[in-house]
Amino acid sequence: MERQEIIDGLVEILKTVRTIDPEKLAGVTEETDFLADLNTPSTEMINIVVKTEQKFGVEFEDDDIDDLGSKVKNVVDLIIRTKAKANQ
Amino acid sequence: MQTPGRKVAVVGMGGAFPGCSDLADFSGKLFSNQSLIREWDKAIAYGKNVRSTVSGFITEEEMGLDVIYSSLVDNNYPETYIDKLNRIPYGNLATADVGSIWAMIGTLDAIKMAGWTDTEVQSEQTGVVMGSGGSGNVILRAAWHNFYELGKKTRTAGSHAVDRTMSYREAANVSCFIKNRGVCEAIVSACATGLGNIGYAYRLIKFGLQDRIITGGIEGTSLETFIGFDGMQVLSRGFSPQESSRPFDLNRNGFVCSFGCGIVALEEYEQAKARGAVILGVIDEYFNNSDGDGDMFYPSFLGQKRLWKGLSGDSGIKPDVVKVHGTSTPAGDSIELLSVVDVLGEDGYHISAPKSQFGHMLGAAGSVEFITALLMLKEQKVLPCLNSDTLNPELEPFQKTEHWRGPVKPLEAYRRLIPKQSIAKEINSITCLNYGFGGTNSAISVSRDN
Numbered sequence: 001m002e003r004q005e006i007i008d009g010l011v012e013i014l015k016t017v018r019t020i021d022p023e024k025l026a027g028v029t030e031e032t033d034f035l036a037d038l039n040t041p042s043t044e045m046i047n048i049v050v051k052t053e054q055k056f057g058v059e060f061e062d063d064d065i066d067d068l069g070s071k072v073k074n075v076v077d078l079i080i081r082t083k084a085k086a087n088q
Numbered sequence: 089m090q091t092p093g094r095k096v097a098v099v100g101m102g103g104a105f106p107g108c109s110d111l112a113d114f115s116g117k118l119f120s121n122q123s124l125i126r127e128w129d130k131a132i133a134y135g136k137n138v139r140s141t142v143s144g145f146i147t148e149e150e151m152g153l154d155v156i157y158s159s160l161v162d163n164n165y166p167e168t169y170i171d172k173l174n175r176i177p178y179g180n181l182a183t184a185d186v187g188s189i190w191a192m193i194g195t196l197d198a199i200k201m202a203g204w205t206d207t208e209v210q211s212e213q214t215g216v217v218m219g220s221g222g223s224g225n226v227i228l229r230a231a232w233h234n235f236y237e238l239g240k241k242t243r244t245a246g247s248h249a250v251d252r253t254m255s256y257r258e259a260a261n262v263s264c265f266i267k268n269r270g271v272c273e274a275i276v277s278a279c280a281t282g283l284g285n286i287g288y289a290y291r292l293i294k295f296g297l298q299d300r301i302i303t304g305g306i307e308g309t310s311l312e313t314f315i316g317f318d319g320m321q322v323l324s325r326g327f328s329p330q331e332s333s334r335p336f337d338l339n340r341n342g343f344v345c346s347f348g349c350g351i352v353a354l355e356e357y358e359q360a361k362a363r364g365a366v367i368l369g370v371i372d373e374y375f376n377n378s379d380g381d382g383d384m385f386y387p388s389f390l391g392q393k394r395l396w397k398g399l400s401g402d403s404g405i406k407p408d409v410v411k412v413h414g415t416s417t418p419a420g421d422s423i424e425l426l427s428v429v430d431v432l433g434e435d436g437y438h439i440s441a442p443k444s445q446f447g448h449m450l451g452a453a454g455s456v457e458f459i460t461a462l463l464m465l466k467e468q469k470v471l472p473c474l475n476s477d478t479l480n481p482e483l484e485p486f487q488k489t490e491h492w493r494g495p496v497k498p499l500e501a502y503r504r505l506i507p508k509q510s511i512a513k514e515i516n517s518i519t520c521l522n523y524g525f526g527g528t529n530s531a532i533s534v535s536r537d538n
Contacts, residue, residue, distance in 0.1 A: 002397075016156075018168060018170070018178040019179050020181070021530045041182070043247045043248070044247065046246065046247045050241075050243050050244050051159075051160070054159065059241075
């Protein structure tokens with residue numbers, strides 16, 4: 001799965017989080033910060049993570065979620081890493 | 089203790105009422121003797137597993153809401169709600185169960201009616217005191233099923249299972265919504281919850297601790313709540329929806345489990361008068377106590393007599409209307425009527441039983457019925473006791489026991505006190521009564537502003 005494909009999927013998830021301003025989702029990149037740039041309430045992060053697991057068919061480790069950064073690229077990296085581990 | 093000379097005015101009200109578009113619609117239907125009780129499709133869907141199928145329920149659609157169901161949790165888990173009328177921001181909707189949303193909407197209406205400024209609302213002297221009888225049962229059922237039965241991770245229920253189910257969730261949500269800086273608490277006392285919160289709020293102002301309080305009771309529509317009472321076999325059955333709630337009637341066989349929300353704005357009287365507020369009523373006194381007989385469910389004649397004593401002392405003051413708890417249960421109504429007659433005598437007042445029109449709203453009952461009292465003061469009309477067709481011409485069994493010390497006439501002797509249709513009369517003072525499981529009793533006296 002290409003990284004841009006994952007980002008597009010994440011944007012689709014973010015559209016369902018109604019506390020995020022939809023206008024801010026137009027220019028989401030790997031460097032976009034969920035908290036600083038999108039003003040995502042920190043309590044919504046776990047909802048985004050769980051929807052990400054469902055959409056991409058992965059299950060993250062608790063430690064990985066605890067250590068997860070707040071940028072889009074951090075989530076993309078975690079998805080790719082988790083998928084790779086599952087295929088080993 | 090009470091601060092001498094300090095009085096408490098009611099300056100605003102709002103809420104959620106079964107099948108009604110707003111407070112004016114609610115008032116119009118009540119005074120035209122209508123019933124708000126309907127067959128409930130959600131109960132009927134469970135066939136013979138549910139004993140009673142009537143309720144004064146409120147749908148999301150009726151409140152201008154849409155539900156967004158979670159794709160992660162089965163059993164219709166509400167992930168969040170959409171306010172189609174844009175009254176409540178998404179951030180506040182995210183932390184709310186449906187009852188908390190009703191509380192926020194009712195708060196908006198009450199504050200608008202009160203005419204409070206943002207500065208007044210966000211003051212350290214403004215509090216929020218409200219609660220409900222049950223938990224966030226709709227949220228909890230699906231979340232627990234997801235974890236225990238389906239074996240899914242806790243995080244699939246999302247990050248709001250706590251704030252949307254905790255005991256004081258309505259108070260917390262309203263406080264975050266209006267950004268007050270005074271107290272934020274919930275009083276929980278079963279079916280006395282609605283009046284208990286208003287009474288506590290009254291005391292906070294009366295004792296000089298707050299100047300303004302948004303207060304009341306809520307019970308969000310929930311089949312999970314309904315089935316608990318249904319299993320106890322205490323709900324009305326065998327009548328048409330409109331005839332199901334029949335306080336004091338000989339053939340009553342249980343209450344109608346209903347849902348709603350009643351929010352009122354209280355303010356220190358002199359401040360309210362100074363800014364020209366419309367005074368909906370002045371609270372004369374609040375009192376609450378316990379039966380002290382160790383019985384969880386059965387009402388206490390002596391406990392209710394002590395309640396009146398605590399409320400009125402030896403003043404001999406007689407209200408023009410007694411808004412009774414009047415649930416339509418066999419035991420509750422007869423004890424209540426006889427305790428009222430024992431204290432107030434056989435004439436000179438009327439009895440109003442609004443549960444006959446919308447059923448028993450549990451934790452919201454006391455506050456919505458307090459609003460009906462304010463409406464009676466405004467309209468100068470007594471709300472009826474629908475379906476009280478036949479009062480028992482025989483003595484109640486407990487009246488025949490040797491230790492009975494109450495009235496010795498059958499309920500039929502007090503027919504003239506209980507209008508079956510709304511009637512007009514001069515109303516200056518109303519006493520409201522509510523009781524709850526655990527033997528808790530509450531009473532408030534509210535009067536017209538002179």
